[in-house]
Amino acid sequence: MEVQEYLRYRKDLLVLAQDDDSFISETSFIDAVLPSMLDAKLIDSEEWNDTGFLSETEKLKVNGYLINESEERLQLIILNESSIDIKVSNAELQISQKVYYETQFARTTRFLKKAMNGHLNESLQDSDPVNALVAHLSSSEGADQFDVVDIFLISATATVETRGSIPQPKGLEFENENLTVTYTKDRQRLSKEILIVRRLIDLNFLYDILISQGNREVLTVNFESIFDSPIKAIKAANEQNFESYLCVLPALHLAELYKLHSTRLLEKNVRSFLDFKNEANKGMFTTLRKDPAKFIAFNNGLTITSTLSDTFESGGLTLIRSLTDFQIVNGGQTTAAIYFARKSGIDISKVFVTAKINVVSEAAEDELNKFIKEISLYSNTQTKVTTVDLDSQNPQLVKLKAMTASVVTPSGKKWFFDRAKGEFNTMKRKSGNKTKIEKDYPDERRFSKEQLGKYYSSWGDQPYMVKKGGIKVFKYFITAICGDGDKKKGVIVDRNFYEELIAKMILFNKLEKVYGAGKNSIGQLRSAVVPYSISILYRFTDGSKSGSSFDLTKIWVKEGLEDDLTLYLEDMMKLVNELLKKYSDSDDVGENTRKKELWDKVSECREIAAFMATSNSLKIIKKYSISNEERKKRNARNSKLAEVDFKLLKDNIEIYTNGIGFYDNVLTGYGRSLTVAEMNKLGIIKSSISNLENIKEAHVDFERELIRRIRTEAPEVFDRMVNNEMVFWQQIFDFIVQIYNNAVSEGEDVGAAFNRVQEFAKSKAVKYPSVFGQIGELLKNGDTPTVKQVWYASHILALKEHTSLATQS
Template identity: 30%
Template sequence: MSELDEYHQNLMADIRREADASGIFPVEAFFDRMTDRLTEAGELEVADRAYFQSGEGGQKLRIDGYAGDPRDSEGVLGLIVCDFADSDNVQTFGKGDVPPILNPLIRFLKKAKTEEFRDSLNEANPAFQVSDLIITTWAQVTKVKLILVSNRQYIGRDDAVKLAEIGDVPITWSVWDLARFERFDLKGSDEIEIDLNGDFGGAIPALKASRSGDALESYLMIIPGSQLASIYDRWGEKLLQGNVRSFLQARAKTNKGIQNTIRNEPELFFPYNNGLSATANAVACEEGSNGLFVTSISNLQIVNGAQTTGSLHAVMKTAAEQLQRVFVQMKLTVVPFDRAEEIVPRISEYANTQNKVNAADFFANHPFHVRMQDFSRDVIFARREGERHDTKWFYERARGQYINARPKTRGRAQTDFDIQFPKPQLFSKTDLAKFEFSAAGHPHIVSRGAQKNFAEFAKDIGETWSKNDAKFDELWYRRLISKAIVFRWLETEIPKQPWYEGGYRANIVTYAMAKVFHDANGEKQVLDLDAIWRRQSVSDALKQALLLAAGEANDVITNPPAGVRNMSEWAKQQACWNGLKGRSLDYGPEFDGCLVLAENARTNERDQRKKKREIDGISAQSEVVNRGADFWREILELGMADRKLTPKDQQILQVCASMPRQLPSELQCKHALSVLERLREQGLVSV
């Protein structure tokens, strides 16, 4: 069995399990799963399901989803259509098969632009919602992006080409097929191959800024503004290093000052602008009579200069002539794929220092995420009632970790892994952010999409972490899993409710969870999260409360105020959350059993921290003793020779060096290890 066959088999098993558990159609489960990848890859900022189909043959209309309000994405209107084959074997399709899939979507777009079509539909119909949004925003639409999402393998070429235009608005299409999703799930990024000679007007002159044999290659380049704008027009926000992209989605994307310089003083753009910092997995170069030229770039990622790039693209049509006179400096570092996670975040952090952004805004290897990963590999949860094995929850802080950790060869090792880390207990950074922000009372932010929600969540975590990282201990992680259990249970149960008419499931889930947590948590009592992780399930009383809140959430979301027609966009507003938050619900007397005294919850936190301090002290003492007296005598001598030790440092290291005559206390051992770490950071020791 090939890797693609195995990926397809696992994907279909996951989709069928999700569909069966939730009572939804497999294509809906497929849409939800794969559009998460699209937003993470930067293909779209958000993906809202809006299924509609009518007619046959040449009259067929179809849409599966859209990418939110185009005014929030620089005028790009994203429309999604699914090509889903419910098959056990990998199916293929070629370029000739694309028009029958995309033409119904194009016909839908043309119809949706007309008030006649919109007014012929019920306002609750998803097609009405999309049509009304298109009519309302069409004057601001600069480009239409059609996304074909398929679980078949695409064997054509040139998957993103210009199709047609509606007036002055260009239409492009892009295929995300089975193989492309597999590459993304394994590597955590989408392949970007930029052929400068073939597609973008010519190679770029470059000066090599590294020597042969250096660990990394670096180049200084001067790129024409029109060329950079064209590259961004083709690849969009996928060019922005993923974590930076998340950060920027919470801030202004283009700079009016930069645009004014382009329009009025293009020749001054180069001296005024700081330029770009970028990385790539590989570059191709050629020597010409005038020096070195870069001819192609693999997986270009702009880690600093997103506003510059976005501003150049924003004036691509309105100031095309001036753009020809603009030049941008770019520092390009070639980082091999296997070192990307280590190097790229550092380049991003140092290049973006003027933004004063905490590292948690950016990086999957921030200590918070690393700590959550460590907990997820170590913390065992008792088996649910009726099950035979204890399990763990697998935190995937970087895309591909789960697939790469799972043994490739079928047999006992793979079975043991699947028992230890069941697939339904896999969760990512964006999942974690959804769990936390739903419980914290931010369902309107969660509804704005995984990446925007993560950007806001990262800001909160960064600020809290810098003040007190000790808060994020094992008990915090266990309570996080309780929130995950509640969230995942709601996802499966809402589609089964008699009041559910399809659509807005993701919005209802986060709103219902936020409502129950808001109503439960007060000064004297809070929701008993510890009871949820102990039993690894939701109690009957809590289930009843969550479904009651879900019904109310559905009512608030699907009945927006006068003048508001798009329910998905309504769910993204603070006013929507205020509407549900202000409703009084009677959860019944049984709900009291789901609560615990707030003081008892705080006592559990204090006990956990005390236990951690004891464990840390024992571990520190064990490490100091195992290293031996000779080791600490050498550290003492090195530190004193370089005058790096305080009197207290010397005194404690002397105790460690006199073992076994003297045995350092737990506190002394913790201090000795901190001294060792400090000397290591200063380059005095390497152990």
């Protein structure tokens, strides 16, 4: 059944990759997959460079590439094009032979070798998108820059074992390869080996990331395999579920680990390595170069966490063969400094670093995160550390999720925040009415944490940060809304914030569509042109000293852009597209857009000054601006009302919509996997549904985790579900939320709005009309109605007029 889940998920991915004409391009499918690779921390950013290179005669192919944050790692992408063909049968999508994938990998490996040997330069046109990459790879600068090349083969196929009657999932690993290159540096002829790492991104991998709710792929470091010997250590603590070891690591080991795994070693490190610009990093570099033997004395050392260790005792020491879920949580700058010092030619053979290894067994992801945060707070640090929650449990993200339940657009639509990856997909999987869910929440009204960071950060003066994407822009976003715990305060996540945030998303998405993709697009720099153009708009409105701001509320109210604004921004994007190419100091314009220097040149150039001084620019800015004073007054009016948090009620409504029959089927199909305590909790949920009682948050959380477990361990349970959803629960909930939002948007007393519904219900002889007055009073005071009150209110659904009543209230 698991293989069938993979194939079912493939259909979801294909739908996600469709354009407005239902066409699926290779580029759009890669766009759909990269966020999962980012979740797994295989890449630092989902912003990739599309090359679209294919040579049938020479059997060469590369769809695109990325360069990691520290720029020593090239990551090539190839898509198995036959795997996204909608005509391919399920049987053909089940791959059991490794050679099938080897053939695909070979196309990109051949491309890499030919490019580095200079055998492709003359066969390409200057306008070919792959030209900049080929030119760089064939140069001495490229050979010197890259130490590792990852080749990611994306294939919408299920990798299976076919020994039994039913195909079972299996994993495949592909051997690394070394490519010897020679190049010139500082007038010297040098030679080195570039490591080629091949990684399959199949449906098995993508589905596992989905059901793990976006948790990173666990990194296991096997010291015996890499260094031919275990690590010698002293056991410092041995408690239940916790062990601690002290050891001394050779710098050569750390450099090799960084080469193999790069920033994956530092996923949970609270700081990122910023070459040698700050004083601590400059000091490390100086010591490594001038006094390497004393580095161990001057440096604070590393703190490493793991969730499982493979050890044995010998001669009074503990020898560590391997560590599972290996993370350097303190000392990431030290590790990277050592790697780049060796890369620059410094001899690190005499350098050693102390390390403390903490093994926390049987720890859930959130428990491990908490432990690491405490390490960051209490450890001696060389520079100030700012700690923010980067996971989905961040309080500001929780508030934002609640806003999606309580705030609807002027036309009554809702947005879906996929706070923990896979929430939307799981909601669809368990539902008996997938079509309705997709209609209620189309792709353009759904967003993930990573998209959230990009959309929010685009409205500002740092488009190069948006272009970097990934964890970099998400950290910037989280720090912006949470504050830094010192001088910078966080933002208030309320209705004003939410409406402007959605407006920024609408703006960003609209400009992406206007720019286009493929042959009919403005160019090949969409991922840069869109944020650069938005930043120029910001720079001449909110970012100016005019005393006015761009009125994002106009976009929120219209739920789109006016025609004149769309045409104006299209002209701006055409100009920006040319300016990026003109002012880039690199042939690889896409990569250069990640640099602040390019933004400074473009934003301050005479062409932009002239464009913004035109009569049309002045007219557009005047039309869509609002004075800062008026904006403050409007926001203050919206903030007077105590914002209602509908989230727990919405969660209750979702459980009630499932109905008792749903949970009876859960017991039938999955009951043997439940403990007695879990059976009791499920019984309480069923009892609550029977008695119209509110379900407590703890039991809501249990139900959500239970559904996730079923999705992971026994998804076939959902296939046996009969569609008996009690849809009226969702309908009356939406009705109540709509009336509430209409009143808030119009500045009307919420109680009065619901009293009007009460009088209407009474005039139509609807049962229990007084409940609307009760609900209005609760919402007016910032409280939510009970489930029982919602049930009483549902009797109004019998009236056909209830829909128009909600929009007119």
